[in-house]
Amino acid sequence: MMLTIKAIDSAKPKDKAYKLPDFESLYLYITPSGTKSWRYDYQFNGKRKTLTIGKYPYISLSDARNEKELAKQLLAHGKDPSFERKKSALLANVERDNTFKSIASEWHSSKKSTWSKKYANEIISIFERDIFPYIGNEPITKIKPLEMLTVLKAIESRGALEIAKKARMRCGEVFRYAIITGRAEVNPTAELSSAMAKTQSKNFPFLATDAEMSEFLNALKGYSGNILTRYATMLLIYTVPRTIELLTLKWSDINFEQKLATIDEEVVKKDRVHLIPLATQSIEILKFLQPITGHGEYVFPNRNHPSKPMSNGAILHVIRRLGFANRASGHGFRHQFSSILNEHGFNSDWIEKQLNHEEGSVRGIYNHAQYLEGRREMMQWYADYIDNLTD
Numbered sequence: 001m002m003l004t005i006k007a008i009d010s011a012k013p014k015d016k017a018y019k020l021p022d023f024e025s026l027y028l029y030i031t032p033s034g035t036k037s038w039r040y041d042y043q044f045n046g047k048r049k050t051l052t053i054g055k056y057p058y059i060s061l062s063d064a065r066n067e068k069e070l071a072k073q074l075l076a077h078g079k080d081p082s083f084e085r086k087k088s089a090l091l092a093n094v095e096r097d098n099t100f101k102s103i104a105s106e107w108h109s110s111k112k113s114t115w116s117k118k119y120a121n122e123i124i125s126i127f128e129r130d131i132f133p134y135i136g137n138e139p140i141t142k143i144k145p146l147e148m149l150t151v152l153k154a155i156e157s158r159g160a161l162e163i164a165k166k167a168r169m170r171c172g173e174v175f176r177y178a179i180i181t182g183r184a185e186v187n188p189t190a191e192l193s194s195a196m197a198k199t200q201s202k203n204f205p206f207l208a209t210d211a212e213m214s215e216f217l218n219a220l221k222g223y224s225g226n227i228l229t230r231y232a233t234m235l236l237i238y239t240v241p242r243t244i245e246l247l248t249l250k251w252s253d254i255n256f257e258q259k260l261a262t263i264d265e266e267v268v269k270k271d272r273v274h275l276i277p278l279a280t281q282s283i284e285i286l287k288f289l290q291p292i293t294g295h296g297e298y299v300f301p302n303r304n305h306p307s308k309p310m311s312n313g314a315i316l317h318v319i320r321r322l323g324f325a326n327r328a329s330g331h332g333f334r335h336q337f338s339s340i341l342n343e344h345g346f347n348s349d350w351i352e353k354q355l356n357h358e359e360g361s362v363r364g365i366y367n368h369a370q371y372l373e374g375r376r377e378m379m380q381w382y383a384d385y386i387d388n389l390t391d
Helices: 005-010 061-076 081-097 100-114 117-135 145-156 161-180 210-221 227-239 243-247 280-293 313-321 330-343 348-354 362-387
Strands: 018-021 026-030 036-044 047-055 260-263 274-277
Touching: 026 061, 036 061, 036 081, 047 061, 047 081, 061 081, 100 117, 100 161, 117 145, 117 161, 145 161, 161 330, 210 227, 227 243, 227 280, 227 313, 227 330, 227 362, 243 313, 274 362, 280 362, 313 330, 330 348, 330 362, 348 362
Parallel strands: none
Antiparallel strands: 018 026, 026 036, 036 047, 260 274
């Protein structure tokens, strides 16, 4: 005879624990202290086992019967209901502990030793102000692209486009960190850049998409003007120095064996030289130019005054002749470089070092050696990335 709610409520504790059977090995277990809990007995691999479903009245009679049916389905598929319940509980605990906030905080702790205190505080402030209040307590595996986009759009809505962009890139790093450490499988920020407002400098226009950059590179490939300015523009894209740093580059600054270019302190206007790792593509350009200008001092000499460097306006002239005036600029290539590498998860300190942004300090000088090998790898990756955009 199946149990009724009346029979359950009227059941009293006894000196010893006893069972009130329901149906198909489901029963209510009543202890001497009066605790009532649902249990289900079953056979698995020839052994008798018991699944504890939960306490009554928190688990009602109908809920207990539903849980029993679910257990029967698991058994029909060769699965142990007790083991599956424990596994689900464990995964729930892991999911509860692996919130976006907890993993972001862990990621930030792992990164801040490589950042300045000011920059580390800036990043965590963005998370605490704009991200954590909305998705901080959510399991990182549950966050979807639309939800992430909504959070970022809220930042954009107050006109903080640069902060929104930085938040997207840093959140992307958190998701990639979670993937690497086995606590997530998907990065929901990966495809969001095209859905966000573009931040474009009025003074330094840049090519905001791969399609635009591909268009420019193919136009540059077919450029019929001065060959030196064409290769100067290409080398500027591969190496991303400031335009004046490239055009005042001397042959004595090039170390082909070490694949390095050294920008002098006087040029960078800082208290140390700036080292630029040269990708294979950059070395090939320089070796091509060596028979042409290698007899002089400058890699890119002025056409009318060979003892002087090429004019700063030479590359801008190429950009204009290609039809990209107000769409691209020498400085814009640096902006694009930063955006692409940050989006692909490269070390932000390597990127800043390559752009020569950090202050001239003991830490900055030390980091030249610390980051050089990482920057070599990064610059080769970037040169290959640029080549893949060319038909």
